[in-house]
Amino acid sequence: MRTTERLLLRPFREEDLEPWAALNADPEVTEFLGEPLSREECDRIAAAVNEQYAAEGFGFLAVERRTDGAFLGAAGLSREQWYPEDLEIGWRLAREYWGQGYATEAAASWLDHGFTTMGLPRIIAVTDTPNHRSIAVMRRLGMTFDHEAVLAEDGIEFDATVYSMTADTWRHRA
Numbered sequence: 001m002r003t004t005e006r007l008l009l010r011p012f013r014e015e016d017l018e019p020w021a022a023l024n025a026d027p028e029v030t031e032f033l034g035e036p037l038s039r040e041e042c043d044r045i046a047a048a049v050n051e052q053y054a055a056e057g058f059g060f061l062a063v064e065r066r067t068d069g070a071f072l073g074a075a076g077l078s079r080e081q082w083y084p085e086d087l088e089i090g091w092r093l094a095r096e097y098w099g100q101g102y103a104t105e106a107a108a109s110w111l112d113h114g115f116t117t118m119g120l121p122r123i124i125a126v127t128d129t130p131n132h133r134s135i136a137v138m139r140r141l142g143m144t145f146d147h148e149a150v151l152a153e154d155g156i157e158f159d160a161t162v163y164s165m166t167a168d169t170w171r172h173r174a
């Protein structure tokens with residue numbers, strides 16, 4: 001569990017599952033993420049996130065707004081199929097919560113955890129190249145362009161843009 005100025009980053013709870021499924025079924029949210037996900041798939045992801053967090057101390061955890069307890073979405077660290085040697089930082093918020101800096105605030109806390117607590121040498125972020133909002137989050141965090149690649153998810157290829165940040169850059173960022 002992590003606390004930032006406005007947010008609580010915590011494991012998924014039963015009451016998150018409905019808004020989590022709703023945001024994953026929203027075509028605006030999933031524009032660059034592939035097909036909208038079923039409720040079963042969303043439940044499975046939430047359970048897997050909680051299991052990984054319990055076992056390894058990091059994960060793509062739920063994001064809660066502290067003032068009113070609203071479930072905003074999820075953000076955090078994960079290990080993905082394409083670059084298994086690096087941990088990846090990611091974010092996904094319900095449409096109504098975009099434009100308020102919540103993704104950047106949550107991700108900055110996870111970068112701090114990755115570099116400071118876990119001692120990672122670097123962290124990457126991967127997105128569909130046309131996902132400008134996601135790339136803007138990477139830049140706000142101080143991550144820099146690493147490379148472009150054609151990656152495949154569930155057998156479907158996409159043009160990916162990869163940003164990265166080293167522990168040194170993070171330390172000297174302030």
Ligand SMILES: CC(C)(COP(=O)(O)OP(=O)(O)OC[C@H]1O[C@@H](n2cnc3c(N)ncnc32)[C@H](O)[C@@H]1OP(=O)(O)O)[C@@H](O)C(=O)NCCC(=O)NCCS
Nearest residue numbers: 029091092093098099100101102103104126127133134137
């Ligand atoms: C990617 C995504 C999380 C970005 O959300 P976002 O709200 O644009 O990003 P942030 O939370 O960093 O907010 C930044 C915006 O809030 C504004 N803002 C307001 N208050 C702010 C604050 N206190 N701090 C920082 N920014 C603030 C910024 O000016 C910026 O506005 P702009 O987009 O008009 O330039 C969101 O678009 C999303 O969930 N997309 C769908 C899922 C997805 O594609 N995920 C990425 C997969 S790789």
